[in-house]
Structures are given as structure tokens and as C-alpha cells.
Amino acid sequence: MIFSMKTDALTARIAQAQLFDATFELVSSALVLLDGQGRMVKVNDAFAELLGYSLPELLGAPFSELLDRPDGLSQKPQHGQFLLIHRPGELVQRRFRHKDGSLLHGQSKMVAVGTLSLCEIVPIEVAVDEGLGQHQWLQRIVETAPGIIGTFRLNSDGTASVPWVSSCYEEYYGVTAEEVKRDANVLFERLHPEDVGRVRDSIAESARTLNDWQCEYRVCHPKKGEIWLEGRSKPTREADGAVLWVGFLHDISERKRMEQALLQSTARYQEVFDNSSDCLYLLEVTGNRQFRYIAVNASFERTSGIGRQQLIGRCLGDVIPHAGQKVMAAIRDCLACGHIIERESELELPAGLVALHTTFIPVRDEQGVIYRIVGISRDVSERRRMESRLLTSEQQFRALAENSLSLIIRYDLNGHRTYVNPAFERETGIPAARALNTALEAGWSANLPVTEYQNLLRQVIDTGEPVETVLEWPCARTGKRVVHAVQLIAERGVGGEVVSVLAKGHNITALKRHERLEEARLCLFEQLAKGAPLPEVLALVTRFIEQGRADFIACVMLADDDGRHLIPGSVSHLPHPCVQALDRVRIGEEVGLCGAAAWRGSAVIIEDLLADACRSFLRERLIEAGFRACWSRPIQDSLGKLLGTFCVYLSQPGRPSEDDLKLIHQASHLAAIAIERKRAETLLLESKKRYRDIFDGSLDALFLLDVSEDGRFRFVEVNPAFERRIGMGRAQLLGRTLEQTLAPFAVAIAIERCRHCVRNGVPFDKEDEFDLPSGHLAFHTTLIPVPGVDGKIRRIVGIARDITERKHAERVVHAREQEFRALVENSPDVIARFDPQGRFLYANPAAQRVLKQTLSELLGKTFSDALPNSPTAQSFQDKLELIIQTGDVLDEEFTYETPLSQNEQIVCHQVRTVIEYDRRGRLLSILAVGRDISAIRAAERRLEESHGQLRQLSSYREAAREEERKRIAREIHDELGQQLTALRMGISMLRLQFGQDHPALVERVQALMARTDQTIEVVRNVATSLRPAALNMGLIPALEWLVSEFLQCTGIACRLHVPSTRLKLDDERATAAFRVIQESLTNVARHSRASLVVIHLESGDDYVLIEVCDNGQGFDPMSLPKGTLGMLGMRERGVMLGGKVTIDSQPGQGVRVRVHIPLHADS
Template structure:
């Protein structure tokens, strides 16, 4: 047995003793005595008391937990169970469910799993669990247990449950605080950053990156000092060093940062620090608010207020001025003050083409005098100044010059006037040339701000308007003075009325005319006039009232007595005066004395009537003479036409017979005779063709049809036509046209006729040397010249060469040189075509004829010249082989000559003497071509062809021949659908007309 007792030792603490008594036995097992052992257990009992005190005061409870027979229970629970669960130890000694059910289901599952795992592995477990007592706040427990395996194999857990509710609340609060801090740090409202004491960026939010334009990675390679606007760095560094030294824990200031793209960001900066135990700075926390827009708004407001103040001062300076010089001086003084510059000036004219320039006005600081102060006056324009003026006019706005600006300052302005920065613009007042308005900085290079540029431009516009107003006022004063000078010296009377009809001005001429004074007239109406001589008739009063009411101009004649008592006639004009808004503000009346003119008109009327009588008598005489002349002209034309017809018939026969003869085998002498016959026939034919052209011109049936004509092709045609003729006379024919070519605008056929006559004359009258035909451009016309080295023309004969039948140096009337009609036709055709014609000549040296022809103004010069027939040089004997032709000709000789020539050319010819005979023959229809004389017995040639065409299912091919060149006949032939040839013709011309 053991016995425990306490020994009390006053005043010392008691001690604890324990005695063990063991029975002593003999060999037989009988008790023969006892043995006692004693020990001091004071230390043990004190330790137990302390443990009990600790457990009883533990913020939780201690427990022993056991699972036996499927039943869980707490063999031992400290008194803390009541505080945690509101239970007594006895409530759970046999059953743990009262405790277990106060835990949430999810916590119970975790506890059961932890106990099972601990029992299986015999390892301690620790878990946090909640206690949910009805009506009370949830409590958190830190459950810790150590397994202890018993001898019987069961497991007992010894452990404690600590109340950690306050810790969990602190942790939750800390987490919430940290979350709030994280949300605040990551918010986009302000920039947040953590930096090192060495100014490096440690951590930044997105707002910082957005504000500064850098990525997080880029910022970690920089310091905030490197990104601070230079002017703001010193202040920030001073405050930062004070914070590092412990003088202050935080600071705030407005500060600018330089963005990655070079832009400036204005910020409100708040800086604080976290310190270590030794008070050294661990890290720095910075908060940045972007206030750029606010600062810009403030700057804009300040600039606007500054602009308003400046513009008010400018307006006051303008309104206070009475002349342009004072206005310019006042305004430039305001500009010099508000822009704090060294020089403000106006230059005139802002014209780079002007020979010189001057500075009418400038305002400067005393240490920087300008051009006006030098007394130089007008300065010759040089390229540097002209370049600036040209730039200003092209820009139509403000232009900056100098370092960092878009344009450099010319070196002479730098050296002569010390200009380092220039801001300038062109002013364009109405009624005057442009001016240059500018300000200059000389003491340093200045970067003009956008606000300064805008303000400067506003001042420039206002200054331009002011110059316009003052110039208009000055011009108005000048015009009023001009009006007054004119009115005072005008011989006519002049009265000015206001809108109520009261006189506001009368000129001296009116006062002299009516012997009155201005005091008697000014300010009074017509009805209020005192001098009886100034009583205007009713017609004048009505006209004035009408003009003042409607604004319409009135013009009329009146009669008034003059100061000498005579009646004078006056021409009155009353016109309305209007304001700029077109309102009628008065009228001006001008009176012109026309008494003498009226007398002269009456005298002239008498003379006119007498002259008209004389003219009528002379006109009747001239009309009779004209009619007689026209009758004679018509008689001449008919005579020439009849004579021409009678001559053309045998001449054609001779020509065709001779042409047929030339196709036979002739000896040389016979060919010479045949050629002479051809020349004679040709000469007579030219005479008749000239008469034909004159008849056409007399009949008025030649009408020009202008078209585009390629000059180069025109010359080629002339060369082809006259080259052989020139070679026969051993002459050279030269043609000239510009390489780029020219396109004329005229009637191609008639222009060719004119050129043929001129070139033909040149060749005829030139025995040695040659002929040059050239075309050159002269403004909007072409100059065509025909030069020759011929006999020339005597000065006294120049005016006669264009007369009919006149020939130069041809007294023997050599018909090889024509009959004198070519130049007459040239002149009349030139007049018809609107072509200028002139001639220059030197006798014995040669002549030049010049034509001035319009050029084609069309945008497309590639227009072909109208084809014009050219004479054929040769006739191939077999050109008509196999063709069937019908010839209708009543003249036997002419018919036989035509038939013979065509047959020798290979044609099968059927000849008829009349239209009736041809129509009666069935073979007439089955032919290839018809050749008919116009004048036939009975039906004429045109009527015959119309009848044949009506009987044919296809268009017939035909040519009409005629020798009648009367005007009536020419008009009739002009309307024919078939080609008409005038006799005499040769075989080549006929075949060409037939298209062969």
C-alpha cells in the first residue's frame, strides 16, 4: 500500500511525501513483518498543480479521446469544455455526440477522416473546426491530437482544443485589408507604385504603365528620376532625401513626368515609406493621379483669359486711333507687352515680286532696335526676304522660324538684326496689298506655344480688319474730296437730297444759274424753296418723289427761266443713293443745260431732211445704173457661156482625136506635132476653165466648206502635181513644212485651186532657179508663201496683176503663160475663204505671194485633208479592157472622137445620138458605165440618166459632159447626183471621174 501526506512548514510552502508499505513473508508465504519506503513527491505535486492550473485556464480544453466497441467517448475533458461547447465533462464521458453535433457537417467529415488516418498511421493530427452553438457566434477551434496505443491494442488520443476565433477574425480582417489594398493598388483610378530607396520601380499597377507609356518590364530598367521632367527633379529629390533621412515620413507635390513618346504628364504625387526596425526605409509607396487634363484646362482657361485681355487691349488700341499710323503703333505696343518679345513690326508690302520693302511701324525693346530705327526707309528686295514673304503667302496662316521650327531664319536677319526666333503671318486687308505682321525674339531661342500662335493669329485677323476699315475710311475721305472737287467745278448743276427730299448739297453752278445762295436751299424741300426762279415744274417733283420711293433712275427734259430771264432747256437725271444694305437714303440730281444742243438738233434736223431728199434722188439714179450693170453682166455671162460651149465641143474632139493619135505608132516629127497640138488645146482649155471659174463665182454657187487640212499632205500633193513641170524647165521645186506639222482650217478644194494658180504662175514665169513653197505658223494662223526667182513685177503693176486678163511682161500674148485669169481667181477665192493675200516683188529678182490661212483649233489634229483630184500623167491602153460603155452624144465629131479614144483604151463602146434612141435599145441596160452629153435633142442627159436609174435595180455609174458654163447651168449641175465634167476633157480626167 502507499500513503501520501503533506507536511506543513510555516512560513515555507508545504511538502508532499509518499510512503510505500510492502508485506514481508517467510518461505512459506506467511507474513512475518512489513517493509516501508518513503519519498518526497513535492516536485511532482507542484508540477501537477501547475499543469492543472494551465489546463483549467487554457483558452480551450484538454481531452482524452477513445473509440471502443464502436462507441466514441471522452474519458477526460478539462473544464474548458463548458466555455467552448456549453457542456459539462460528464456530458461527453460516455458519448462524444453532444460535441460532434455542434460542428458543421463538412467539419465533422474532416474530423472523422483525420481520426481514422491518425489511428491507422499512429501519427498526430491537427485540424481546424468550427463550433456552431445556437444563438451564439461561430467559434473556431485548433484541434491537435496525439495517438497512444494501449496494451490491449486500443488507441487513445490525448489532445487539446484551442479557441482561435480571434486569430481567425484577425486573419480574415487582414485578408480583407490585403484584398482592399490589392484592389486599390490595381485600380485604374490612380497610379500606384512601390519603389526602392534607390529610386527603382519594384512594382507598378496598370495605371502607371498607361500614364507613362512603358511596360512593367521597361519600367524595372529605369528609375523615376530618369523619367522626371527636368525642371521638377530638384524639388522631388530634396523631399525624397529628407524622407530617407527620417525628417519626414511622407510628402506630396505636383510633378511632371516625361512619357516614353516624349509627351508630358502632369501628376499629383503622394509618397510614403515603410521603415525597418532601425528606422531605415524598407520600400517606398507612391500614388500618382493624372491631372494632365485638369492642368490643360487650367492652362486653356488662363490662355483664354490672357487672350481676352490681350484682344481687349488690342481693340482699345484700335478704337483709340484716328489714323493708321497711330493704330499700328498702339497695337504693336500691346503685342510687345503681352508676348514679352523683343520686337513687333509691320512690313509692307508682303509681295516677293515687289522691287523694295519698308517697315512702316515697329515697337522694340530699347536694346534691340529694328529696321525703322535705322532710318533706312525702303530697302531693295533680296531673295532672303522674298523667300519669307513667299512662305507667308503660301501658308495663309501663322509660320514659325528659328531653331526647332519648320523653317530656318535667313542668316542676314541673324547677323543684322540679331533675330533668333520669328513668328509671322501675312495680313490681307481689302483695298490694299498684303502686309507682313511679325514678332521677334533676340535674346534667346524661343519655342512659341500653340496658345501663343492662336492669339497671334487672332491679333493678325483683327489688325487686318482694322487696316481694311481705316483704309476704306481714308479712301472714302479721298473719294468725298474728289466728289466735292468734281461737284464744285462741274459746269452742270448738282443737287443732293436726303430720303425726305430735303436738299443737303448744291454746287456753285446751280447757285450761279439761279442767282441764289446755299442758305436759301440747304435743308429745304422743293415746296419750301423761296426763290421763285427755283420753283421746279411738277414733272421734276414727281420724278424726284418716284426715285426716292422706288430707287428707279429718272431722265427727262425740263424748261426753266434763268437769272437773265431767258428760257433754258435742261436734261435732268435723278438717281437714288443707297446704303450698304440697299436702303434708299437719298438722291442726286444732275442738270445739264442743253439749250444750245436743242437748237443745233433742230438745225441738224433741217439739214437731215434735205440730205435724205438728196440721198433718195441719188439712190434712185444709182439703182438704175446698178440694174443696167447687172443686166450687162448677165448678158456677158450668157455670151461667154454660149461662146464657151460652142468652143468646147470642137476643142474636146481635137483633144481626144490627138490623144487617140498619140496612142498609135508615130515618128518623132509626128509626135512633136501632136505635142504642139496638145499644148494649144491645153492653153485654150485653161482659158475656158478660167472663164468657167469666173462664171461659178459670178453665179455665187461656190460655197466654202471648211475642214481640217494637214499642211504636210497638202504640200505633198502640190509636189506630185508640179514636180514634172518644174523638171521640164530644169527648175528645182522646194517644199517646207514644220517638223511637228500644222493643221489648217479651210475649204480643201478651193485652197488647192488657189495654190495651183500661184504655183503654176511661179513656174510659168521662172526660167532659172526655182520655186519654194513654205508653210509656217504665225500665232493662230498659217503663213503660206510661194517664192520664185522669176521675172518679178514692176512696182507700178502690183495693183493690176489681179485684174482680169492682165499679164506681166507678155506683150506678145504668149498663151503658154496663160490668159491672165489665174490671179483674178486667186483673189476672188481668197476673199471667199477669208484668206489674207499679199504680194512682194522685185523686178528681175522674183516674187513672193503670201496667204494667211486659219489654223484648226480642234483638240484632234489627225484629220485627213479631203481628197482632191489630180491630173493623171499617163493612160494605160488596156485600162478599159472588157468594159462595156454607152456614150450618148448628138455632136457627130465629138461622139466619134470620144468613141475612138475609149475603144483604143480597150472598151466596148455603144454610141447613141439621142436619149430616145438609147432608151429604145434593150442593150442599153446591160453595161458597166454611161457617158452622156447634157445638151441632147429632146430629153437632156440628166433626164436620160434618171430614166435609166429608174429602170435599173442597182445604182448606175455615169458621167455627164457639158460645155455650157452659164450661171443657171452651173447651179443646175451642182445638184446632180452624178459627176459633171466640163468640156474640153482629156481621157485621163474622164477615166478618173469614172473611178478607173
């Protein structure tokens, strides 16, 4: 904040003079005013304090004396001015000599104006020309001084104003000087809310006491944010009671940051002090040469057993008198020599007897006088105890070394062996006496050169740091190479100096072998990862086991695709004759070692080839090659499928040890991994090729988009179908974004959908139509997000299917559906659709009217639910379920037993139900179409009633006719026959009576007799034709008469088969049956051209069955002309009696007439 004072009550010159004096004295920068001779005529307190001088010592002194010699000034008069060696206004780095002789580095800026020069040290230097007057001089100071210079006026009524202020006000407050002059309240608005009250209170206090105002506060700058400012000013009370401040304001943000950092640093040092494991304490040197505690840490309290409250402020000798004397003696030595000293002593403290190694550090004041001592004590009691135990440890070392399994060797400082333990003799084969009396070079057989080993010894002796190495040499007993990890450790004396080197060697032969095996395994996996060929990988597997056992020769055999033979996988180390014999080995029990192992699925071991003559067909060749034993085990994948065999050949007979079996198992497992991995890679390549073929050959447009960090979508793969649709080649598309590829009208849509897919992380489907180079096309597009390993969507798979034809078909189907719907909605027929559970999916208005329910009420209901109390509805529902099960078409008539509502007739519908299937042949729905045939059925009933009445009438007429025939036949037979008989008898009597006398009369009478006989015959025939007399005796006699008459009249053979029992037919039924058979025989005689007729009569309990069969030419019953009344009459006769007459015939196969007559009318 800037504070200024109002000077409108003063003259401008007086105000400027006051402002210059106050600013020159209060500014925090070092300012000096020089005359033309380079002498200092005026300096401020900051300048004197900076260089360590008092004001009287500086005034009148040459300024050049304050500069270090290399930066000295030269005087060069020019135009009556004193010029510095640098150009006026130039910012120069300079070194100043402090009063105490030290150098100060700073920046100086000097400006020569007239005979005076103004210089500012550190931030900015400005010179003021005295000739410019006090106003110009003040302006130069304002421009040169750091921060803001100005005035601030607090009126007696509490209002404030800023009469004058320097130009850089905006840099500190973010407002211009003119804005501040117009409204001083903006200054308080910029203050940090927490500092407003404090600043106002400090201003009020300064105005009350007229003491100098000084305050540090924060300003919220609109651009820089929060900054710290420091303000200083001198108040004066004016005549009107107002208070006017003249002062300056500068930015102390950097200083505040440094103060905060200093606080943090101090806190860290205090934390280190408090938590150090060493005893730390600070002693003050008093005037009487005593040492007072002013600070101790927690470690000092624990070690000494004395609390901090008992120590702070008290002298060393007062707290621990006896032990203090020893410590004070060492401190006085430190004071005397003035350097850091170290002491080691044992002190009797409240915590007990403690051995301490103490370092005393003198601290000097500004005059170089030691006024404090820093003490650092480390508890070395444990070290002392360790030293006391050293001799005991040496004895224990000897006992341990003598019985240790590890090599233990001690070397002196010249590198000669001074001790070796028994393990050294066992491992190296060198006796201890010879090892101690011979040089290290003698008998050295390790892999490491002896000079390098000696250099390692020298390194340990020189540095005291342990060194580790690995030595390998052949074993004296077995000849096999053994490996030892050797550690060289420096042995120190009591004073910490190296006195010898102890070498400890641990046998790591087995570990080394394991490491080599692991290296081989790692190499194997690296080759697998690099995609090396299978033979190379299998060669590494065999090398893996051969490294584990140098006497092993390993080979791998692979199972072929059919699993019946073994072929070489890695057999390069076998002799050539053996390799030839293993070219193709059949898998079987008695076809060799590998074939048997593959056949059994378990290991096969031949301990001695010389003793096993039938197990291996390679026996002779293996023996010739120097092998005496061989072992084999199958190689199987994770599912137990045979992949091959692993075989080991040895030059010595024997069985494998447990370690050997483990090693072979590991090798077999590695071989299985390699084989399975290679086969998987082959399958993967084939799969990739298949998917690539599918990708390229797909009729759908397929594409892959990469999602960049900036939200762009770039093509990384497309198939030919996409190229054809988009009209661009693959090379043009790859790497391009959607904006660079699609038309402007489609880019926004495509990007939005891709972003939707990325945002939601789920597949997205949409149908669109585009005008592409290949035409107006419709696509069904599916976008599938593909997340990366971090879970973010990195790519999008797109599938665009051309549905242009489908869309066209859908539009056509929609149009057809509209037409169909119009037809269905306006159809008088009942149309309904049901789902596979028999529930309504649709019902047209006609169905809704019939069922008296709306479509919304019907949906989801079954037909029986819609009409719960209707047996017909339940029957339809049952039929519907049967159709769903069988898939048959239903065409059935359903009649409602009662009207659906009052004042309505019984409804009858002819319903046809069909099943609707989808494209896959699955049941989709059931369509039912019902036509109201109530009127038709009513008409049929009326017609049936009419037919019944006609049939009754016809039956009555036929019965009346038969009765009339019977009566007429009887009358003809009885009356006319008697008359004719009487007439004939009269004529006979006339001949007898008058014939002898009248010969001519005899001739006439004879003629009359003949005519009478003819008439009698005619009457007899008429009576028979009307009703055969035999019919009065029953049906069977009538049929016998009819057959006889038929045979006599037609000559066609006719056979009659009748039951032995008497038929119980009434006259009406017997007459009807007779007439039907009579009509049949008539038709046979007229049309059949038959040679045989068979009549079969069968009688049941309540029926009579009559069949008339012929072997004639037959006919097609469906092609009979409508005027064949004979057939119709036969059927009607059967119907009138409650029976049935059926006529069966086919062209060329004769005719069969069946007459079924019930014995009783109710049957």
C-alpha cells in the first residue's frame, strides 16, 4: 500500500523539499549524493549500515575509497561535470569494500546531472541533476528509489485522500495513480480481507501518536495475485487537524518467501537436532569461564539420565560435578586452541557408566571471540565392550573355523596365508602345512588369475571394505570342477586399522549349476519370445539338460500329426547312424525306447544296454557309439496329449537319481512349453489369416478407428467393401481422420456417434442414409469400443452393412402392411393373431365387436380369459394349444351355445387357424380368421327342415304308393284273377258242353281260352310288378324270387347269400330293401355288362346290411349325370328309413351297393 500526504495547503516547493528529505531518509535502498569532486555530501542510514560506517566517517570522503581496486573510479572533467567510468544511467556490477575488509557485491546506477551525482546501491541507481531544482531532484529520487513514493492524507472527518503519488502505482495495486487520486478507498478494497482491520488500526494509531507509520500487509493484485508490501512514512499534523503522511511503499514478497523458507529450514534443523541419535548440546561460555547449557537434545537426556529442565540455564560443573571436571578440561583445551577437538572418556552419569566419544566445536561471534561450544557425543560403550570381547571372539573363531564346512583362510598384510581350516584341505587337496609355507602362486589352479586375486587382497587391505569373488577349480578327489563364493573381509585391530584379511569360501557348485540352468532357461524363453524356429528352441532345451549334466546326451522326438510315429526334433548331438535310425519311429510297446515311452505315457529306463537285448531296436548302434544306458519319458501338454518324447543317453550304465529325474522333468516341461507355444503360434497365424480373409472378403464395410488424445478419430484399417462404398483406396484412407475423409454433411454425425461410443463405452447401433459416390445408400452401422490396457477406449471397430435393399423392402412391406391393415380393419371377418402362449397380439374391429371388448382389453389375454364362462371359448383355446404343439392347420366350426348378449341369435363362425413362422422356421404367431356363418347355418337348418319335410312327404307318398300297389295287386289278384278264372271255366264248360255238336265253336272257344290264359298271365305279371307275392312272405323269399326272375330274364349269373336266421324286418323296411336291390339289379342288367352278381345279406341285432356286387365295367360316381334318378331314389329310400345307401365303384372294377337299414326307427 502507498501512503502519501496532501500538500495543497503548502507551496509546491516546500512539499517537494519535505518529500525529498523524508524519502531519502526512509527509503530502504542505500543512497549517496556526490559532488563534482566525487566526495560524499549526503548519505542515508541504509547506505551507512550497508558498508559498516557511521555518517560522520562518510561525509566528505571520496566515494572511490569505498570501491575495490579493480572497480576504482577515474575522474575526467568534461564540460564542467564529474563523470564516472561508466556511462550515465548505465547499470553496473560493482564490488564495495566493507569497513571490516570484506567485499560486498552489488549493482550501482549513477546519473551525473550538473555537479552532483546520485547513486543507489543494490536495486537501482539514479543520479539527480542539482541544476534541475528540487522538483527535478525529487523526481529523480522517485524514479531511482525502489517501490512507490507518495503522500496520504487523513482528514479530521475520517475521509482519506492521496494528493500525490509516484507513477508505478499500478504495478503494486493494479490501479493507476489517477484512479487512486480520484478515490482513495480503492486502496483498502485491494487489501487482503484478513489485513484490512490491522492496516486501518495502524493508520489510526500513527495519526493519534504521530509516530512513524510502518506496516507489512498483503494486496490482492488482479494480475499478480497475492503480494506482500511494506510501507513506511512520517506523519505531520496540519493546521486544520488533518494528518499528512509522506513515505514509501515497496514489494517484500520475495523477502516473505525467504522468511517462510527460513522458518521451514529452522524447523528441519530443529527436527534433526531433536531426533539425532548422537548426544547434541550447546554450551554458552560465561564471563567467568563457566559453561552454561542452553540446548540439549532427547538423545543427550536418555544417555545422561538427566532431564532437559534440570540442564537448561545451569552450568556444566553444577549438574554433574565429578564427570563435569573431565568434560570441562576438554572444553578448556578447545577454548585454548580455538579448533575442533575430539576426546573419548568414560563418565559416571546418573544413567550409569557411559563411554563417550565427544567432539567439541567452537562458535565465534562477529569479533571472532568464542562465545559458544557445540558438543557432539556418541555412546561408544558398546564398542568398548566389543573390544573387550575381541580376544574371546578370536578363540571362538578358531573353534568355528576348524569345524566349518566353508573354506576359511587368513592372510597377513603381505598376502601370505597365516591360517587355513580343515575344509580348505578337503576342498583344495593342499595340506595346511604346505599352504602356510608356500607362496600363493604355488599350486594355484583357480579360474581367476593369481595376480587379480592378489589385487583383491590389496584392495581390501587398503580400503577396509569387503570384496566378493567367485573361484572355480577342479576337485582333487573327483576331478569335477567345484565353485566357491569367496568373501574377503578386513580384520581390524583395536584402533580400527586393518591387521589381516579373512577369506571365507562357500561351496556354491550346486547353486552355480542352478544359475547356469536358469540362464539356459531364460535364453530358451527369450528365443520363444522372439519367435525362433522350433528346432532351435529344442536345441536349447537339450543344451539346458546337458549343461546340468555334462555326461548326458539329450534328444527330443516329436509326435507327428496322426500321433502314430515319432520324428526327430533335436538329435544333433547323437552319432549319425543313430540319427538315421530315428528318422521315423513307430509308437508301440516293443519298437524302441522312445516308442515305448510314448505308448505307455510314462518313463522307460534301460539301465544297461548290454543286459537289455530286446527293449531297443537301436541297441547295437548305441553300443557302437559308446552308450551304455538310456532313459526316455513322454512329453505331454497341459491336457495330457502326447507331444513327443525326451530321451537321455549315457556312457555309463545306471539308473537316474532323484536330481536327474527332476532335471529331465524340467527339460520335458520346457520342451512341452516350446512345442505347445509353437503349435499355438501356428494356429494363431492360421486364425489371423482366416480372420483377415473374413475381414477382406466380408460384404459389410469394416473399418478400425484410432482414438487420439485430442479426441480425433483416424482410420487404421479398412476392408475392400469399405473402399468401394467410400470411393477411396486403402492407401488414401489409412492415417486420415474422419474430417479428412467424409463429406461435410456426414462428418458431424459420424464424430458425434464415435464420441458417444467412447463416452459410454458400449456398442452403438444406428441406421443412416448417405449420398455416396456409389449412389444413395442406407447403412446399419455398429460401433464397438475397444479399451486399452489402461481401461480407456483406444480404438473403435466399425461395421457398416448395406441395407438399401432391405430399406426398400421395408418401405414396400410398410405400404403392403398399410394396405393389409386397411383390408383387415374393414373386413367383416373376425381376424386375430395370438402369440406362442395363446395370448392376443391383435384383434381387428370385427373381432372386438364380436367379443364386446376393445383391443387394449384383449391384449395379453387368452381366448378363454376373454370369455371366461364360454365352453366354446375354452374349446377354441384347447384347439389353439394343440395347433401350437402339432403345427397343424385348423379349419373348424365353432358355435356359441348361447347368444353373446341378449336379443341376439346364436353365433356360428367358421374358423381357419394357421401358424406363422419366422425365417429360421421358429413359431412366431398364430393367425386365426373366422367368418360368421350364422346366417348360412340358419339357412341350412331351414333347408334341412324343408328336406326333412319333403323326405317325410316322399316317404309318406312312397308308403302310400306301396300300399296302393299292394292293394291294387291284391285286388287284381283276388278280384280280376277270380273273374278271369271264372271266365276261363265258363269257356271250358262251353267247349265241353257244345263242342261236340259244333266243331266250329270248339275252334272259337279254343281261341278264347288262349286269349283268356294270356290275360290271366298279364294280370299275374301286373300284380307281381306292383308287388311280388313272395314279398308278403318276407324279404328272403322275395329276394330268392327276384334272383330267379333276374337270372331267367337276363341270363346273368346271380348268387344270393342269406343268414340262416329269420330276419325281423317290418314290411316297410323289407319293401324298401327289396326295391333298392331290385333297382340295383335293373342297373346291372342295363349298364354293367357284368357276368356275375353277388347279393350278400347280413343281419345284426339292430340292423340289416345288404351288399350287391357285380364284376361289370364300373363307373365314376362323381361323373354321373344329374338326371340319374335311380341312384337318387335308392339313397332316398335308405335315408327315409333312417339308414344309408352307399355306392362304390371305379371304372373297370365293378359296382358295390351297400344298404344299411336299422331294424328300429330310433336306431
